Amino acid sequence: MKITFVLATVAQLASAHYFFDTNIINGVSQPLNKYVRASTRAIKYNPIKFSSNPAADIRDNSHIDGPDARCNQGAFSSAGRTEILTVTAGSEVRFKLGVGATMQHPGPGFVYMSRAPGDNVKAYDGSGDWFKIFQEGVCNSGGDFTTNAWCTWDRNWIAARIPANTPNGEYLVRVEHIGIHRSHVNQPEHFVSCMQVKVTGGGNGVPGPLVKFPGVYKSTDPYANFSIYGGHKPFQFPGPAVWSGSGTSNPVATTTRAATTTTRAASAPTTTPASGGSGAKSSLWGQCGGNGWTGPKTCAQGRCVVSNAWYSQCIP
Numbered sequence: 001m002k003i004t005f006v007l008a009t010v011a012q013l014a015s016a017h018y019f020f021d022t023n024i025i026n027g028v029s030q031p032l033n034k035y036v037r038a039s040t041r042a043i044k045y046n047p048i049k050f051s052s053n054p055a056a057d058i059r060d061n062s063h064i065d066g067p068d069a070r071c072n073q074g075a076f077s078s079a080g081r082t083e084i085l086t087v088t089a090g091s092e093v094r095f096k097l098g099v100g101a102t103m104q105h106p107g108p109g110f111v112y113m114s115r116a117p118g119d120n121v122k123a124y125d126g127s128g129d130w131f132k133i134f135q136e137g138v139c140n141s142g143g144d145f146t147t148n149a150w151c152t153w154d155r156n157w158i159a160a161r162i163p164a165n166t167p168n169g170e171y172l173v174r175v176e177h178i179g180i181h182r183s184h185v186n187q188p189e190h191f192v193s194c195m196q197v198k199v200t201g202g203g204n205g206v207p208g209p210l211v212k213f214p215g216v217y218k219s220t221d222p223y224a225n226f227s228i229y230g231g232h233k234p235f236q237f238p239g240p241a242v243w244s245g246s247g248t249s250n251p252v253a254t255t256t257r258a259a260t261t262t263t264r265a266a267s268a269p270t271t272t273p274a275s276g277g278s279g280a281k282s283s284l285w286g287q288c289g290g291n292g293w294t295g296p297k298t299c300a301q302g303r304c305v306v307s308n309a310w311y312s313q314c315i316p
């Protein structure tokens with residue numbers, strides 16, 4: 001019985017994790033790491049977590065409050081052999097996951113940009129200023145808040161439009177998905193990669209608010225202390241507000257505004273949780289118990305197994 005449990009857990013971890021190693025242009029997947037920097041992680045699909053998390057839960061010594069937050073571990077070492085994709089401002093960049101994976105963790109998706117000093121992106125480590133051009137959270141207010149309510153659920157891509165007013169030049173474009181299924185124990189999982197891009201046909205916009213990686217995400221942020229269990233509730237995106245594409249930026253005012261930004265879930269009903277209620281059952285891999293847990297205590301699929309005092313999970 002114990003062996004079955006361990007194998008099932010390992011299989012779930014392997015299938016649930018993912019990494020962005022390529023991009024799609026007009027529906028055509030590009031060669032791996034042609035425009036997307038390759039990481040040097042021991043295990044490519046491992047997430048990036050906070051350094052304050054228990055050591056046993058941290059993978060490859062990679063921290064979201066460290067330099068790996070920029071483009072993933074060791075990615076700068078592949079900058080020289082990674083090509084630069086020319087993108088016309090106003091058109092799309094689309095990142096794609098490797099090895100046939102899909103995002104089977106609930107949570108938000110983001111795209112950020114950072115202009116390379118001297119417009120030499122192959123020599124840029126991402127330590128400069130970043131601005132956010134896209135974010136997505138909940139798309140399906142009738143969906144399960146632990147799974148398919150989230151826009152990115154079971155997808156293999158995240159796409160964003162380069163704002164038409166973006167100044168011409170070379171940039172890092174950073175994609176990120178955050179699995180927030182363990183944010184209730186302060187362990188969000190970050191999946192990050194960067195593409196090297198040359199923007200043409202752009203404008204005179206002044207991107208902002210500007211932030212740094214590491215620095216912009218903190219373990220005390222609401223997203224890192226959020227429970228997806230017990231039904232729909234408003235979610236506050238981490239990081240700055242999305243750049244409007246305008247010619248002026250006001251970092252102070254917009255940073256303040258970012259703190260109150262919520263997903264479309266904010267307007268969704270919060271009193272009728274899809275996975276809550278006395279008659280409801282937790283889905284496979286969902287939470288089914290733990291101190292303070294008010295959601296379902298039985299499983300629609302699998303059986304409820306205690307992980308620790310705070311968390312029980314439906315396991316096949």
Ligand SMILES: [Cu+2]
Nearest residue numbers: 016105179189
């Ligand atoms: Cu995970």
